[in-house]
Amino acid sequence: MVLKGDLQVVALAGGVGGAKLVYGLAKTLPPDRLTIIGNVGDDLTLYGLHISPDLDTVMYTLADVANPATGWGVAGDTQHMGDMLRRYGEMPWFMLGDKDLATHLLRSQWLAEGHTLTEVTRRLSQGLGVSQRLLPVTADPVSTMVDTVELGILAFQEYFVRHRWQPVVRRIWYAGIETAHISRAVAQAVEEADIIVFCPSNPMLSIEPILAVPGMRERLRARKGKCVAVSPFIGGQAVKGPAAKLMREQGIEPTPAYLAEYYGGLLDGLVIDQADRELAGQVTNLPVLVTQTLMMSSEDKVRLAGEVLDWVGRL
């Protein structure tokens, strides 16, 4: 597809699901037309290091160094550091590859020197040769928290990685979000965007902690461009991870109609999977594009990105 003029595209993305569409967009658009706004609610401090798993997944994807088997981490990475931790009697539950570790070391060092997460992410991306702009939604600390039936309150990665998202979640919140600010770069990117795409990321764990940063929803509502979301649900299930389970635990059915309602006034259109074709009619407030949203191969990612951009251009 050919994108006319100098149209600017902004993608909101969490981790693995978001990065799949980001990959397709990056292969479709010139790098200076694509900005990714990333989630920081998953960030954690481990062994004194600041780790930003969602930003890294997107950054490694854009740098073409992502591990194809997992979708996160660096391709061909080794686990010598983890082995050494075990010799000390540690039971590492959050895998940090040896190459991956360099990212966390530098991020932590640069943050300690007083640089913002926005600046640190720019320097890391630049170092890996990424020429698209990757912006954490905020440079302020935000931590996704869950209250679970079995284990009480857990920090996000404790729930997600350590307990493999098995506990039943009663409540989700984003600690620190009330006092967080969207960065100036994020505000400007949204303002200037001709097309905004919510990638098929977890609505409650990846997209909401982006939207809930004060100022973000207002900026999106004031957009000049078109905004569409790609559903992460196929046939009422998440392709991977807890998105559908988590929503059902909150009493919500993960349907296109729910997403259209939930994202409310922010969207101009919703992209859903062909498996959900018969549910499209339940979406009464938005145009719907029904297509194959399952992205298994690189070709799937590029094709979906092209279809979404083409469709937005016709809205």
Ligand code: GDP
């Ligand atoms: P995480 O931060 O690594 O959990 O990743 P995201 O929040 O960005 O993405 C998780 C979501 O991606 C899940 O809800 C999945 O259903 C969705 N997802 C993963 N792969 C695909 C895909 O190929 N197509 C669609 N439509 N959704 C996907």
Ligand code: CA
């Ligand atoms: Ca994530």
